[in-house]
Every structure is written in structure tokens, then in C-alpha cells.
Amino acid sequence: MPIAESEVTWVEEAKLGLWEQLYIPALIDGLKTTLSHMVSRKVTEQYPEQEPTMPLNYRGVHRLNRDANGRVKCVACYMCATACPAHCIDIVAAPAPAEWQKDGREKYPETFVIDELRCIYCGMCEEACPVDAIELTTLYDLTGFSREQMVFDKEKLLSVFDTTTQAGTDPVRTQAGKLSVASESPPEQK
Amino acid sequence: MPNFDITITAIVIVGLIGGILGVCGYLTLGERKISAWIQDRVGPNRVGPGGLLQPLADGGKFFLKEEVIPDHVDRVFYLLAPAVAVGTALLALAIVPFGSTTPAPEPVAITTPDAVATFDAQQKAYAESFNFVLAPGLDIGVLYIFALGSLAVYGAILAGWSANNKYSLLGSLRSSAQIVSYEIPLGLSVLGVFILVGSLNPEKIIAWQATPGGTPDPVLGSVTAWLRGIGLAVGNNWWLVLFQPLALLLFLASSYAESSRLPFDLPEAEQELIGGYHTEYSSLKLGLMLLTEYIHLVASSFMVAVLFLGGWSLFGLESISSNAIVAAVLKLLILCGKMVGLCVFAQLVRWTIPRFRFDQLMNLAWKVMIPLALLNLLAVIFVKQFGWSLIVLTGVNALLFFGAGVLGARSRGTITNPKRAVKKMPPGLPAGVTYAGR
Numbered sequence: 098m099p100i101a102e103s104e105v106t107w108v109e110e111a112k113l114g115l116w117e118q119l120y121i122p123a124l125i126d127g128l129k130t131t132l133s134h135m136v137s138r139k140v141t142e143q144y145p146e147q148e149p150t151m152p153l154n155y156r157g158v159h160r161l162n163r164d165a166n167g168r169v170k171c172v173a174c175y176m177c178a179t180a181c182p183a184h185c186i187d188i189v190a191a192p193a194p195a196e197w198q199k200d201g202r203e204k205y206p207e208t209f210v211i212d213e214l215r216c217i218y219c220g221m222c223e224e225a226c227p228v229d230a231i232e233l234t235t236l237y238d239l240t241g242f243s244r245e246q247m248v249f250d251k252e253k254l255l256s257v258f259d260t261t262t263q264a265g266t267d268p269v270r271t272q273a274g275k276l277s278v279a280s281e282s283p284p285e286q287k
Numbered sequence: 288m289p290n291f292d293i294t295i296t297a298i299v300i301v302g303l304i305g306g307i308l309g310v311c312g313y314l315t316l317g318e319r320k321i322s323a324w325i326q327d328r329v330g331p332n333r334v335g336p337g338g339l340l341q342p343l344a345d346g347g348k349f350f351l352k353e354e355v356i357p358d359h360v361d362r363v364f365y366l367l368a369p370a371v372a373v374g375t376a377l378l379a380l381a382i383v384p385f386g387s388t389t390p391a392p393e394p395v396a397i398t399t400p401d402a403v404a405t406f407d408a409q410q411k412a413y414a415e416s417f418n419f420v421l422a423p424g425l426d427i428g429v430l431y432i433f434a435l436g437s438l439a440v441y442g443a444i445l446a447g448w449s450a451n452n453k454y455s456l457l458g459s460l461r462s463s464a465q466i467v468s469y470e471i472p473l474g475l476s477v478l479g480v481f482i483l484v485g486s487l488n489p490e491k492i493i494a495w496q497a498t499p500g501g502t503p504d505p506v507l508g509s510v511t512a513w514l515r516g517i518g519l520a521v522g523n524n525w526w527l528v529l530f531q532p533l534a535l536l537l538f539l540a541s542s543y544a545e546s547s548r549l550p551f552d553l554p555e556a557e558q559e560l561i562g563g564y565h566t567e568y569s570s571l572k573l574g575l576m577l578l579t580e581y582i583h584l585v586a587s588s589f590m591v592a593v594l595f596l597g598g599w600s601l602f603g604l605e606s607i608s609s610n611a612i613v614a615a616v617l618k619l620l621i622l623c624g625k626m627v628g629l630c631v632f633a634q635l636v637r638w639t640i641p642r643f644r645f646d647q648l649m650n651l652a653w654k655v656m657i658p659l660a661l662l663n664l665l666a667v668i669f670v671k672q673f674g675w676s677l678i679v680l681t682g683v684n685a686l687l688f689f690g691a692g693v694l695g696a697r698s699r700g701t702i703t704n705p706k707r708a709v710k711k712m713p714p715g716l717p718a719g720v721t722y723a724g725r
Contacts, residue, residue: 118695119688121536127639131325141329 151235153267156218158236159211159249160257162229162269168197169255170230173206177222177231185215186222209251213239234267299421307380310627311581312342318634325638349574357450357567364449369568369575372442376582379435382428383589385626386419386619387599388490419619420490428487432590433474436545440466442579443554443564450567458563461645462547462554468652469544469551475660476537479667480527480594483677489590493598496526506676526597530677533663533684535595537656542591544652546583549637553645588629589622596625655691662687 116122142149151157162170173190191207192198222231234257241247249257261267316331316338323330331338356365392409395402418424425431440463447459481487484495507525528535544551555563562568565576592598599618608614643651666683669675 115689115692115696119692121688124636124640128635131635131639134327135321135324137327139324139329140327143329 151237153235155235155237156220156233158213158234158239158257159216159222159254160232160234160261160267161209161251161254162232162258163255169205169209169251170228171206171209172202172228172230173204173209174227176225176227180221180225181216182219182221183215183217185212186210187212206251209254211249211254213247213249214244229269232267232269234261236261295417296421303380303385303421304377306385307377307582307585308578310585311578312346314581314584314630314634315345315577316341317631318637321631321634322638325635346574349571352570354570354572359451360567361449361451364445365567368442368446368449369572369579371445372439372579373575373582375435375438375442376579376586379432379439379586380582380589381421382425382431382489383586384418384420384489384493384593384598385589385622387615388418388420388423388493389413389416390488390490390494391424417615418490419615419622423490424488426486426488428489428492429477429481429590429594430487432586433470436473437466437470439545439579439583442576446568446576447564450564452567454560454562455564455566458554458560458566461560462564465544465547465551465553465648468649469541472537472652472656472660473541473545475657475664476534476541477594478660478664479531479534479680482664482667482671483527483530489593489598492527493593493600496597497600506678526595526600528595530680531595531663531667531684532681533659533688535591536688537660537663538594539591541652541656542583542587543633543636544648546580546587548580548584548633550640550642551648552642553648584630584633585626588626588633591629592622592625598622659687659691 164170171188173188175188175190178184178186178188187208187210188206189208190204193202193205197205218233220233223233236257239247262269319341320330320338331341334340334344356362391413395405395409399405413424443459443462443466447455447457447462450456480492484492486492486495511525543549547554554560555565557563560566565573568576599622601621604617604621608617663684666680666687670677670679
């Protein structure tokens, strides 16, 4: 829709008075501003020494959650692998061990591999998971010496769960297939 | 003229160049630190305590970088340009006083008895005293700096032309236009100082401001006597900034333009010209080009301190000790402190004032600064001719300053940014249609 002429306002440049034309008062005003910033509190974070606290909904390295008995929660339904737009999840399913089957677990992942280099950290696996087994943590400084090191297998992903829950940085944040309140950023701390 | 001792002069040359280069290195650190603080950041703090060794790391990096000489450059001039730029900048420091100075004694009148013997004794005493200047007693003084200042533009022109690159050429064209334009207010603004003092010699200009002598001013003489009574060691005349504040303003602004610092950084203009005239330079040659700017800044800060701010004098602080060595060190510290203060001020100004457009830059020089400097010069000539009190000049300077402001406020637009007639859109044309070409 074109802009109607009645909607257009012509704005004239403000006319400078004597005070502005003298230039020096304006310069002194500017110097006051720059000087006040010079002595003000700095916003720099000294990164390696001082680590930032990430918001809880930050999408970093994956982890595989454990259930109350310490078993892997995943039921090898392939929904995360299907949802993944980068095709970085590779699951091989197997029949669950006999005592797991008493709890109604039919399948479990024999291997569960995520290529962290292919992953685009979109969080769709987390949303797709019906049993809240896969989650993204707030770990952001993911490094490795080779491509092979960056392909995380099941043990590695479970160990991420152990370390992050022990550190208390990442509580389990999905419940009953929905992102819980913990996945949202906490309200601004005043 | 004193007899120069070649060893002492050589030591002073080495010390001066080393000192100035060190100061320039730390000015780069200061620049980065001050920019960081103004932008609420911390600034470089990894090399050494608080980042204090950063200039060494930067310098070492300049040495170790690969030296790229593009095929399309004119090799002779390409290699010559950084040498010319740094050479002229460093040569200007030859006559800049950096500590205590005593001007050469005036020749005694031939009619006095023992005139020749007295003259010889004075000259001998002068030759034995040490002056903190590389070339003491040079009477063309400041003129020499202006001459070298206009030579400095060759560094930029040669660099831009020989690089055979359009960005470099644009940068050097801007640089030459800017430096040639700002030479004029730079020289005109201090002409008043030379007329008041009666000498171009920086040592004499300091002595005029800092030491007793000469005929007392008709109005200020009694004030001077009273100030001496309460223990302040003022010279017979005061700091020239009191009588020439407008000239100080003009000189400061033009010296920023001469060393192409912000807000007059059009020749280098990273925003528009990549690097301006030093686009094609790499490694140590780039380092020299960047160094030149800081040497200019240091030299012009020294000149402002000497010409307007009383050189090594600071309200009697310089004569607090009767020990000659302590006094010399004090004077050195005072003058260098003033220089550093002015450099820091330049760096504050850099982050305070927005850049000028090129036409605004030219308008500022030709339509504002040159007329003001000329009128100020006229006022100085009148005051000197009729022997009025120098305090008149302060009033005239203030009057000129406010007059220029009133003139600017009453004219259409502003002087630096003249208002062009804006064609209103004719009625009936659909809104949003561009009006260009009709």
C-alpha cells in the first residue's frame, strides 16, 4: 500500500542558536559525557578467568538423561533422529534387558551417537523426545583435538548428564514431553 | 650561538629520539586504553601488568610481519615515502625545547665600557650552560617547524601516488588539500604570539612568559607585583594563553588537522578509504606511517605548551628548589607533563567530536579559522603599536569568538554547513515517489 501524502511529515532541521554555534559549550558537554564514561563501571568480562553464567535456555552440548534407577531414559524411538534437520543423531536400537522390560521398557539404544560438529544446536531433538531423555545443556566451550573426539557416543553423553547435574548448573528441565519452567530464563534479577 | 660539543649533541639526539619513540609507543597504548575506558571497556591488559608491555609486543609484531611490496607500485617513491614522513616529523623536534632553557643573552650596547669583554663573558657562560633543546639559540625557531610541517605532506603524497591504488590516491589528495589549508590558520594564529614576544625563538618565547624582565604592562604590572608579593613566581608577562585564548584554540584545532587526528582524520578515514594513503603498506613501513601521526602529535603538543602554556613554568613550582639539577629535572617534568596532558586531551577529543565532512573541513579552515586568525593578528598589531595593556587582547579574543558565534547563528544554516535551498515536493505528486530528476 503506497504512503498517502497526508501521512508524510516534513521535518525541518532544527536551527542552531548562538550557544550551539559557539561550538565550545557543546564540546564541553561532550567531554563531560566521555569523561563520565571513562570513570564508570566497565562491562568487560575477563573470559578465561571469569566465566559467564549462561541462561538456562541456552542450547549447548547435549546430554542423555538417566531415570531414577540410573538407566538411560532413552527408549530408542528415533523421533529425535527424525526431527534432526542436520541428521547428526545416529541410534542403533536393541531389545531392552529382561529386568528393564518389567518396567514396560521394550527397547533401549545400543549405541547413541551425536556428531557435535554437524549439530546446529536448534533444540528440535529436545522438543521431539517423548520421554525427556535428550536435553541441551548450558555448556558452551566445546572443544576437541580431532573430528573423532567431537563425535559423542552414549557413554560420553551420559557422563555429560552426570557432570552437569552434579555441578547443579543444569537441572533436568523437561517434564512429560514439554519444556518445563526451568527452560525459560529466570526473571531479571534486580 | 654556542659552540656545539659533538658528543653531547649525539647523546642528546639519541636520548631525544629514543624518548620520543618511547612516548609515541605509550601513546598508542594510551589511545587504546582511553578509547576502551570511554566505551566502558577495560582495554589491553594481557601483556605485562595492566597491559603496560603492549607497545613492545606491537612493535615486535611490526618487525616480524611479512613485508609485502605489491608489483604495481612505483618502488622508488614507495620506499621513500615512509622515510620522508618519519624523517620530517622527527627533524621538527630539533628545536622543540623539552626542559629548562635559557635564551642567548642580548648583545650589550657598544657604548658601554668593556662591551666586548662583557659580551665574550656572557657568550662563554651561555655556551657552558646546558639547554634542553637539540639546537639551542636557533632564531628562526618556529619557522623551521612550519617549514618541516609543510614538507610532511610529501610523505602522504608520495605514499598515495606511488602505491598506484585509488584509495591511497584519494587519501593523499585529501591529505594534501587538508594539510595545505590548515597550514595557514596554524601559522596565522601564532603570528600574534611572535609579534607580542618579538622573537621566533621558542626559548625566548618561554622566557617572555616565565621570567621577569622587559617593561611591565600598564594594567597588569601592579597585579604581577602583588602576585610576586604573595610568593607566586610569575614572569613579567603571563602565560600567553591569557592574552591569546582564541589563537590557542585555532592552533590546537589546526594542529589536530595537521597530524590528521580525529575529528580531522579524512586522509586516513578507515570508514571510507580502507587505510587512506597507507593502504598498500605493510610491516614496519606501516608502523612508520602510523608512528608519524604520533610524532606530529607530540611535537605539536610541545609547541602548544611552549607557545601558550608557559613552557617549563608552573606557578613557581619550577623554582621551588635552589639545587640546579633538581630544578632542571622539575622543569623537564613540568614541560613533559604538559605535553602528555595535551596528548591525552587530544585523545579525549577524538572520542568526543564527530568527524567533519570534507566540505565542512574546508569551510572551517577558510571561512572561520583564517578570518578569525587575521582579525586576531590585527588586534595584536594595534595593541603593540599603541602600547595598550595586553588584557585588551583577551577582550578582543572573546569578542571575536562570540562575534563569530552570533554571525553563524544569524546566517542561514551554519558556516561549516551552509543551508542549501530544499525543493519541497510539488503538490499532487504521490508520496513516496522520489523527487530526483524532476
